[in-house]
Amino acid sequence: MLELKGVTYKIPGEDKEIIKGVDLTFEQGKFYAITGPNGGGKTSLAKLIMGIYKPSSGSITFKGEDITNLEINERSKKGIGYAFQYPPRFKGLRVIDLLQLASEIEERKVVRGYLRQVGLCPEDYLDRDADASLSGGEMKRIEIATLLGKNPEFTIYDEPDAGVDLWSFDLLLNVIKQKHEKEGLTTVLISHQERILELVDEIVLIVGGKIQDVGTKERIWPIIKDVVGCQWYKVCRGDVEDEAECRR
Amino acid sequence: MKLSAVDKKILQEVASLHDVPQGAYNIRKDGEGISRKSTENIEIQVKKDNPGIDIIVKPGTKNESVHIPVLVTRTGINDLVYNTFEIGEEADVTVVAGCGIHNTGSEEARHDGIHTIYVRKGARLRYVEKHYGEGEGTGSNILNPKTIIEIEEGGMAEMELVQIRGVDHTVRVTEANLYKNASLIMIERLLTHGDQVAKSDVIVNLLGEDSFTQVTSRTVAQENSEQVFYPRVIAKAKSRGYVECDSIIMDKARVRSVPEIAAYHAEAELTHEAAIGKIAGEQMLKLMSLGLSEKEAVEKILEGFLR
Numbered sequence: 181m182l183e184l185k186g187v188t189y190k191i192p193g194e195d196k197e198i199i200k201g202v203d204l205t206f207e208q209g210k211f212y213a214i215t216g217p218n219g220g221g222k223t224s225l226a227k228l229i230m231g232i233y234k235p236s237s238g239s240i241t242f243k244g245e246d247i248t249n250l251e252i253n254e255r256s257k258k259g260i261g262y263a264f265q266y267p268p269r270f271k272g273l274r275v276i277d278l279l280q281l282a283s284e285i286e287e288r289k290v291v292r293g294y295l296r297q298v299g300l301c302p303e304d305y306l307d308r309d310a311d312a313s314l315s316g317g318e319m320k321r322i323e324i325a326t327l328l329g330k331n332p333e334f335t336i337y338d339e340p341d342a343g344v345d346l347w348s349f350d351l352l353l354n355v356i357k358q359k360h361e362k363e364g365l366t367t368v369l370i371s372h373q374e375r376i377l378e379l380v381d382e383i384v385l386i387v388g389g390k391i392q393d394v395g396t397k398e399r400i401w402p403i404i405k406d407v408v409g410c411q412w413y414k415v416c417r418g419d420v421e422d423e424a425e426c427r428r
Numbered sequence: 429m430k431l432s433a434v435d436k437k438i439l440q441e442v443a444s445l446h447d448v449p450q451g452a453y454n455i456r457k458d459g460e461g462i463s464r465k466s467t468e469n470i471e472i473q474v475k476k477d478n479p480g481i482d483i484i485v486k487p488g489t490k491n492e493s494v495h496i497p498v499l500v501t502r503t504g505i506n507d508l509v510y511n512t513f514e515i516g517e518e519a520d521v522t523v524v525a526g527c528g529i530h531n532t533g534s535e536e537a538r539h540d541g542i543h544t545i546y547v548r549k550g551a552r553l554r555y556v557e558k559h560y561g562e563g564e565g566t567g568s569n570i571l572n573p574k575t576i577i578e579i580e581e582g583g584m585a586e587m588e589l590v591q592i593r594g595v596d597h598t599v600r601v602t603e604a605n606l607y608k609n610a611s612l613i614m615i616e617r618l619l620t621h622g623d624q625v626a627k628s629d630v631i632v633n634l635l636g637e638d639s640f641t642q643v644t645s646r647t648v649a650q651e652n653s654e655q656v657f658y659p660r661v662i663a664k665a666k667s668r669g670y671v672e673c674d675s676i677i678m679d680k681a682r683v684r685s686v687p688e689i690a691a692y693h694a695e696a697e698l699t700h701e702a703a704i705g706k707i708a709g710e711q712m713l714k715l716m717s718l719g720l721s722e723k724e725a726v727e728k729i730l731e732g733f734l735r
């Protein structure tokens with residue numbers, strides 16, 4: 181459904197490549213997790229898919245169409261969605277404004293439902309400004325609610341668990357999963373949570389801007405626990421010869 | 429009295445009116461009063477010494493409104509008017525002022541409104557003033573409002589001053605004196621573009637014990653326009669004041685914000701905040717990822733900011 185071929189991304193004006201030759205295919209209807217250490221390139225990969233970053237080289241296709249040069253809003257219209265890791269706040273735009281902008285159906289009654297699904301009481305939130313008065317966790321849930329309203333065929337949720345309390349998070353996860361299954365969507369969760377990794381069909385492991393591996397939890401989990409920790413240490417220290425040593 | 433299509437359009441812009449308003453009103457067009465109505469509790473009289481009107485709200489009048497729109501529809505008009513408002517004790521009313529200019533000619537069209545408002549003991553006033561300009565002409569639209577407001581003991585005023593597009597040159601002066609337990613909440617919303625210039629001088633004197641004010645400006649400066657703000661709060665009693673200026677700057681615009689707070693009493697509490705910046709990139713990206721074009725995203729962000 182969505183395919184990246186040899187995608188590389190360099191920060192403009194800098195030499196450093198933060199995404200290095202990524203080849204990756206997301207299949208229609210599957211549930212994915214992208215995981216890896218902080219700074220591994222998860223968010224950058226999501227931004228490349230959404231069009232927020234433009235690849236330095238390589239190409240991206242969506243449903244067979246080359247979208248490498250499409251703008252963010254054009255990709256959005258084609259059915260790609262991205263829930264930000266750090267959703268921005270807006271002075272003067274209310275929660276209801278964001279929900280109405282996102283949803284196909286703008287009725288108050290309908291957008292209320294999206295808030296309820298993410299565990300926020302619509303009466304308390306709809307008319308509030310989506311500004312700095314909202315906590316991080318509230319903002320994350322509103323962000324997810326807008327994506328529920330938008331209902332893209334392909335959605336990446338960037339660390340939806342960050343800042344959200346455990347109880348609410350179970351609810352969020354259920355909502356995303358149910359929607360995924362019921363509507364045959366393609367869903368990607370960026371996360372470190374073992375619970376999420378257990379839930380998905382496939383895990384993409386990204387380290388140092390490269391795809392380290394793709395597979396089921398049985399396959400990826402040991403690598404995460406073991407090799408990644410060690411490799412990361414090696415990359416960072418640059419002086420560890422023996423993997424066994426660094427695992428100790 | 430019959431209103432033309434242009435008149436109606438301006439009334440809609442400055443006072444959200446489709447036709448002659450309900451309640452008390454005075455409509456001034458091209459330098460003359462063209463229609464006026466008093467009600468049992470709100471009397472509007474023509475001034476004898478100067479051009480302008482006296483608006484007298486009887487004590488205890490509740491939930492009534494007064495509309496006093498000014499229309500300037502001819503080029504070359506230079507209209508100066510003095511209005512005095514007397515909001516009687518314990519009254520609770522809304523005043524919708526506002527001026528719209530439709531200038532199709534090459535000369536200036538100008539309206540200078542000088543308003544003096546007395547909010548008597550325990551009265552509440554909501555005051556909305558909208559400025560608007562249009563017309564294909566090359567002549568400038570100029571509006572220079574001056575407002576002096578006295579708020580007596582326990583009185584309260586909320587003032588909303590709005591100017592979105594169309595006014596080429598404006599110098600706004602607002603002066604408020606607050607006595608015991610009085611409060612004033614003032615918000616100014618402004619969008620300038622083209623070569624427009626807008627200046628606003630606000631001075632709030634907190635004279636009485638436990639008086640309170642909050643002065644906010646939210647502005648957007650586009651293209652080649654220029655804005656200057658001097659909001660000042662001066663506390664001479666145990667009182668509280670808060671000044672906030674927040675501007676979005678775009679293109680080649682210039683914005684100066686100079687909030688000032690001054691305390692002449694040890695129990696005064698005053699704060700100010702001022703910010704000028706461009707539209708946050710992340711906000712643009714977020715709205716575009718929801719499907720808005722770049723232009724639509726800018727409009728949404730500005731619309732919200734100025735709401």
Ligand SMILES: Nc1ncnc2c1ncn2[C@@H]1O[C@H](COP(=O)(O)OP(=O)(O)O)[C@@H](O)[C@H]1O
Pocket residue numbers: 191198216217218219220221222223224225
């Ligand atoms: N706009 C940017 N400017 C500079 N460095 C960036 C930028 N975006 C990402 N990076 C860097 O690229 C690396 C990958 O970042 P990111 O994709 O956010 O990682 P992750 O989401 O996996 O934690 C990090 O080292 C980060 O500091």
Ligand SMILES: [Mg+2]
Pocket residue numbers: 222223224265338
């Ligand atoms: Mg990230």
